[in-house]
Amino acid sequence: MKHSAITLEALRTLDAIDRRGSFAKAAEELNKATSAVSYSVQKLEEQLGVTLYQRQGRRSVLTASGRLLLDEGRKILGATGYLADQVKELATGWEPRLRLGLESTSEPEPIFKALATLLEEQPQLELDIQECVLSGGWEALEMDRIDLLVGAPAPVPLQKGFRAVVIPPANMLLVAAANHPLGRSAKDPKSIAQELPSHRRIVTRDTARHNVTRKAGLISGKQVLYVQTMEQKIQALLAGLGVGHVPRKMVQAHLDSGALAQVTSKQPTTEDQECYIAWKISNKGKALKRLSQLLSETLR
Template sequence: MSYSPITLDALQALDAIDRRGSFAKAAEELEKATSALSYTVQKLEEQLGVTLFQRQGRRSVLTPSGRLLLEEGRKILVATTYLADQVKELATGWEPRLRLGLESTTEREPFFQALGTLLEEQPNLEIDIQECVLNGGWEALETDSIDLLMGATSPIPLQKGFRALPIPPADMLLVAAASHPLAPKANDAQTVARQLPYHRRVVTHDTAKHNVMRNAGLTTGTQALYVQTMEQKVQAQLAGLGVGHLPRKLIQGHLDSGALVKLTTDEPTTEILDRFIAWKISNKGKALKRLTQLLSDALW
């Protein structure tokens, strides 16, 4: 086998410099001397016969050759990290890391309480949380981007090897801000139904990237304001920028204070959203099993 000058240390150096923007900051992150980091990059450039970085003001920016090397090299770094995690899990049965998908409609308090209990029991466990919307959560689970999906919405994809545990459904209310033009007519079902299509709706993007994206709980209308997270949707509606369905448990305080009002129409404006805790059947890690138990206890 021929010798390759591309080492894990060199790839980690490139990654850190690219993320931090300078050799000095990257050296600080990696707990190395700046001169040592510079030597690693210089040696790699000499052995490959290419220039990897160029200066732009105070920043060190990758050249096209450097960008190609880093993009492919990051795949190697991810693979070696995964391998190390697998070895540790095989030895102890406890995963060193859990990647969690939090469906946007999920109430945060019981989720983080359960997570807090797990971290008290396993203080060295690393947690990575991302917010998911609609099909995006199922896609993340299918592609192994997450280990567990909290608050997954129906329908459950078939023949994907998923295990889904039901949790209490979410009440989704059609609401508007107290300052919104529809607010004074909130209880006039006929007027609201007639005027609703002419008002902007606030929509949370489905986070799916490859599978078919879908929408849920949207009111008809000619205008839409798209946001990335449920928190953004709540804030947009509080600002009177549009109407839309929001989870009752996430906005109960705003309903009680009068900042948001429930809109009434001839059609039901409260939707019941079935939800689940979901994971792959093949995932048998102890941390995932324990968190699933804690979440189930907290929600029921």
């Protein structure tokens, strides 16, 4: 590999000269002789074959090439500083970054409350959150796309090295828009069960990419509208495009306003299905351990 003339020491020298306004003051900051700073710049110019400074009266001013090197060099200095911090954090057992997969039916308020506590304790921790549906969350955990899965539905995949802790399931309701045929008037469960197959289902698509996808909630009928997120599902229901199961807390305001109506049905739901917080047993990070503890306490 060809040796580069641009070293971290050279970039720090250019940065100090620019911030302090002179070679002499930069030398003072770097604890070097002024002649050593001048020699460092001269040597860099010779190796690169460019002029980095030009004289303007009694001052040395960066050329266009010098300004480009300084601006881009500062990005490198920032990145190396960040990397050093990350290595130090990792050496203490705290991961620099934690990736979360939230099942679409998970209630966000207690989850973000736990995250707020974690970030107060570890403000440098970087969080990456994504929404998962059904098998998609388990697959993301298996494929190392996430570190912690929250609200994962049963069953727990076997022989995958997962640790799973039971949490209360979401209270799922079958709802439709107030102007939907199933939402306009009260009907007995038997009548609704007979009518359901003729109405469009709003389904949040399983986010699994490779494993066999699953369906939950309404399991009959041929008309289906697939959406990507729970928010999209709620908006589709409000628009009267079909019926579907949603967590009560996510639509309570719409139920109170009368925009959505609960549909009584004996159709299968996920209301009583167990849910889990899950992670790989091999993951020993302190951030994951602390967050799983906070979530267990908050969600219970």
